[in-house]
Amino acid sequence: MSFLNVPKAGFPASGSPQKLGQGSLSKKVQLDKGYSLHDWIVLHNDRSKDLTSVGGGFKRVSVAELQQHNQIENAWTAIRGKVYNLAPYMRYHPGGADELMRAAGRDGTQLFDQYHAWVNIETMMERCVVGFLVGDDLSAIRERRKAQSKPADPQSGAAIDPAIGQGQKPRFDWYQSAQVVNIVFMSQYDLHEDNIIASLDSSGSLLEVVAVLGPASSYVFKIRLHDKVIASQGMKVLVKNGKAQITMVKAQEARWPKYGELLPGNGVVTSREVKFHECSIVAVQKITHDTNIYRVRLPSAVHFKVPVGHHVIVKVNVEGMDLTNPYTVVQSLVPSSPSGADGCAVDILLMVKIYPKGVVTPHIGKLSAGDTLRVSDPQGSFDTASLENTEHVALIAMGTGITPMTSVISHVLSSSTERKVHLLFSNKTESDIMWREELDQAVCTSSGRLSVQHTLSEPGDSWTGDKGRLCLMKVQQFLDPIVNKEKLLVCVCGSPSFNVSVKRWLAELGFTAGQYHIFS
Missing domain, CATH: 3.40.50.80 (Nucleotide-binding domain of ferredoxin-NADP reductase (FNR) module)
Structure with a gap:
């Protein structure tokens, strides 16, 4: 079982799409026969069926018209400006029709992001799109959201969690040699390996660093580097004494006049986009008659460690539809030498029970070492x-x-x-x-x-x-x-x-x- 050697984890990441918490439970209902996820995929892919209720095309839907569609047999909702017909999906929704009706006849974006931020609604409900939300009264929705949001960071415009003092907001400095560039992040808030998420784009030009500051807030740095670094060589991330240092190898040996520039979108955020990474499967081990452990390796340009009790979202494409399942990352219990001690990214372990009549797990069950799997950043709310x-x-x-x-x-x-x-x-x-x-x-x-x-x-x-x-x-x-x-x-x-x-x-x-x- 040597391939199970992974490092310890310990710091909670920010808010999670999976409902974890003290005393909180995800509400699921027993679906009727013929209304499973697989059945929905079959219906969704049947081009002879009109799932929009308006004969296809794209309508311009006013807020007033949207509000009229608030009955279970005639339910519409708007998510990020697109209007969806919910009625065909009512009996397929794992949380039941009552939960889905909470978004009927109104803008459901906030509700959707609270519970299903990792779900790709663009593919899940693609053929249920009625049209786009339009009209002067749309500005009222935006104003209400703005009024309900937390105070804005004057520097970035991002929402600020009042629990985070100004002195706790991270800052950064940099230093270099001709070969490498080092970005050092500092904060009065205690930084750990478990609350730093860093990623480079494939060109080696854009660096994004997320410092998780608390159960519901993160600070995001988006930096366009002065010149390219070698993304394939990844990043070395070391966290010590409350500082996080990210070291990258320059594509060309030279001294830079500056680190680069900050891009829009920096600042404190109370919710983050769920990002997926193309990971490689290093090994698969069968541990029971129907359960496997997958050792998954992050791309070299991505670094994170999964906190205690937290999970990742796995995304697979089944019959043209992107589907997701959350899996809590497991930790080897057998004492071993530390892994990732040099600051390089580490592997994660996923324990997956294969359900023969399922939709997602049979697909994962066919994967072997050398295959790839799309895995999200850590999610969760358990606090050590x-x-x-x-x-x-x-x-x-x-x-x-x-x-x-x-x-x-x-x-x-x-x-x-x-x-x-x-x-x-x-x-x-x-x-x-x-x-x-x-x-x-x-x-x-x-x-x-x-x-x-x-x-x-x-x-x-x-x-x-x-x-x-x-x-x-x-x-x-x-x-x-x-x-x-x-x-x-x-x-x-x-x-x-x-x-x-x-x-x-x-x-x-x-x-x-x-x-x-x-x-x-």
Whole structure:
């Protein structure tokens, strides 16, 4: 399992399209037979069907007309100026028709960005486009958005999070030799490798650096370099003492008179565009009968490290439609030598369960070493600061819900504290237990700081461990030995129904929202 050696992660990135949070849950509904994502693709690609309700073409839609289309059988919404007919998609929407109706008859851009910023609506709903939002009253929408937004940064015009003081805003300096150029970013806010995202364009002329300043804000630098650097050689990123230094090799040996110039779009932002990168698959390992781990290597011109419990969005093209799935990045639990210590980009690990009747995972299941995969920047909201005042961390996971728990376990065990981790891991059969060998090794090397309890809902005759579906009594028995509940954080991850059940049981046991975190 040597290819699983990846570095530790630890700093939370900014707000996430995947709804993660203490006590928050993604709402999903059971779709009727014949209304799966695959069924939507089939309908969407059927050119004989009019999904616009207006006979095709592009209408000029006023705000007043848009407001009239607010019924479930006749629902329109506007997203970034385009008007979409939502009615054909109602029964296919994973969150249900009620959720979709929240955007009916109005501009749904803000709502869409809050929950689905990573979704490519241009391909997902291409044939549902009614037209474009026009008219003088459109300016009223813009004014309302402006009034509702946070104060603007006078230098960049970007929205400012009031929680970020002016002194915390990053700044940068530069120095050079004839061979390399170094850009150094500084801030009173503590910078870590986990909250710096850097990328070069393919020409080696444009550098973008994102410094994640808090749970909902980032500072973006967009720089046109004075001359080209060698993008194929990538960047060396070192973070130390609150400074982040990015070193790039010049395409031509020469001393530059200046670093280049700042481009429009610099400043504090409360939401960022979800960027995807063409990554290469280095290795694939089968860990159960239906689950693989993919070691994915970032392009040389992209650098980031995924924080604890955070995820990336994977985008694949299926029958001409770009589809996305979030996958929490897993962390190897077997002690290994540090990776990426020289500041170069590191690989990430994705644990993917292949569902034969799914749409996205069968496509990923066919990939092998040497193939490519489009992967986004890190997303998520889990904050390791929630662990600071704890003595115990209890993890309750089902199936692929083990993925965020791996980085939590690794983070806790690598810290200098005596904090203990307890894992209750529920699966269907013994062959479904993911990373069992890694978990066993981690228990053996944890000096008693990690305990793992397995429970199977459909155990075989040879199984001697706990049996039966997870229930209130099992959760209570798992948590009871931890005496000081005030120094305990519970993390939960599984299917939506599993998360709802465990959340209810925790409430019955007297836990409040601040004492647990739901990964959903």
